[in-house]
Amino acid sequence: MLSHDMKPVVFASVAALEPPSSTMKEAYILPQDDAERRRLDEQYVMFKHFLDRDTTVLPESINPEDLHCVLDVAAGSMAWSVDVASLPQIRPRLSPSTPLSKRIEIYASDITGAKFPPQDVIDALHIKTFLHDVTQPFPAALHAKFDLVNMRMLLYALSREGWIQALRNVRQILKPGGKLLMFEPNAAVFLPSDIDAAMQNHAEELPVRLDNSWVGALNNAFIENTRINGHLTNLSKELPALILSSGLTLSAQTTHHIPLGPLCRTVRGVHGRSMASEEGSTIRAFAAVVEAITAVALRDGHLRGIDGERVCGEEGRRRLVRELSCMFDEVGIFKVCLEVVAQRPLVSE
Ligand SMILES: C[S@@+](CC[C@H](N)C(=O)[O-])C[C@H]1O[C@@H](n2cnc3c(N)ncnc32)[C@H](O)[C@@H]1O
Numbered sequence: 001m002l003s004h005d006m007k008p009v010v011f012a013s014v015a016a017l018e019p020p021s022s023t024m025k026e027a028y029i030l031p032q033d034d035a036e037r038r039r040l041d042e043q044y045v046m047f048k049h050f051l052d053r054d055t056t057v058l059p060e061s062i063n064p065e066d067l068h069c070v071l072d073v074a075a076g077s078m079a080w081s082v083d084v085a086s087l088p089q090i091r092p093r094l095s096p097s098t099p100l101s102k103r104i105e106i107y108a109s110d111i112t113g114a115k116f117p118p119q120d121v122i123d124a125l126h127i128k129t130f131l132h133d134v135t136q137p138f139p140a141a142l143h144a145k146f147d148l149v150n151m152r153m154l155l156y157a158l159s160r161e162g163w164i165q166a167l168r169n170v171r172q173i174l175k176p177g178g179k180l181l182m183f184e185p186n187a188a189v190f191l192p193s194d195i196d197a198a199m200q201n202h203a204e205e206l207p208v209r210l211d212n213s214w215v216g217a218l219n220n221a222f223i224e225n226t227r228i229n230g231h232l233t234n235l236s237k238e239l240p241a242l243i244l245s246s247g248l249t250l251s252a253q254t255t256h257h258i259p260l261g262p263l264c265r266t267v268r269g270v271h272g273r274s275m276a277s278e279e280g281s282t283i284r285a286f287a288a289v290v291e292a293i294t295a296v297a298l299r300d301g302h303l304r305g306i307d308g309e310r311v312c313g314e315e316g317r318r319r320l321v322r323e324l325s326c327m328f329d330e331v332g333i334f335k336v337c338l339e340v341v342a343q344r345p346l347v348s349e
Contacts, residue, residue, distance in 0.1 A: 027229045028111070028157045029296050030289070037077040037115035039288045042281040043153075044079035047183065049278055050258055050269035051339075057083050061252060061341055062148060062179060064089040068104055071142075073134050073151040073170065075108035077115045078127070080150050085125040094126040107146075109134075134158075135165040142173045149174060152183040159230035163239075167246035174344040180248060182340040187222040187233040189333040191215055192267075195257060205237065206336065212308040214327040217320065221293050224302045236338035248342040256339060260286055261332030286333075287325060294321055 072081035109132040259267035260282040264275040297303035303311040
């Protein structure tokens, strides 16, 4: 069994793949360790729970029976690929002894295998892993190969140019008619009152709080970080146009307001699903992201306190994190996420 920090196995079929370029221009700002792997696993379960996909995993428009080749790009802890591979309609078809007409292959890639599950888990499900930077073209052997590509949670990884390259590269590996599944958050977070006010005013966009309040301080850290690192802050607005300009079509797009912290007690998920059991995991996940993002903000010199004053030094950052956690644990916040199903046209223009 490989330990988590060892390189993932590169399977024979993709042995020609180059490891990610060492001259990568995109700045990924979240941690690459075991704690982050656990956070990603918990976050995946929380989203699945919110979307009421405990048994289906995939959106209704995707029939697992129709899938023969699937890739999880920027797979992180591989929570999605492991879950798909474990579906009763999929698992028996993964064995290499399955007749070709019925067989399904599942691949997972990332710039690092540091958060992949233990190798025996990967092997038991016959998942093929490889290292790849999605802003670089995939090898020709993978072009037009996949019925379904999953690519999610790259908010803190890609610039506008990075998204353009990534979408172009993913389009190239989809079969004509193949689908791309995406799930991306916006950088900003919202209070329930922000969402209520926007709905009452029929506002097209939620107003982003950047005032002297705890949510303003959080948004300052999240949004300034994404800006400084060249990342896009408002993906629910920007992604659809980027997807269309990459030559993919949009089959479905849904914006979700996901409750975090104590809001899980009162706000329900899709189909009225209770979120009460997710309060603890959302508190842990939120604390980990605030820790990581405020550390980067301090390093880059743009961390501001609830009073709007610049925070200098680790002690000030820790105090701010404690204040933010206190407010968050009491009130909770909403995260806005966009779920998209895009498709490579059957006939290329
Ligand atoms: C927030 S994690 C999300 C992981 C997984 N998709 C999920 O939803 O749990 C983002 C992942 O993207 C990977 N990543 C960052 N930049 C990348 C790039 N340019 N190409 C491929 N993967 C990248 C990171 O290593 C990390 O595993």
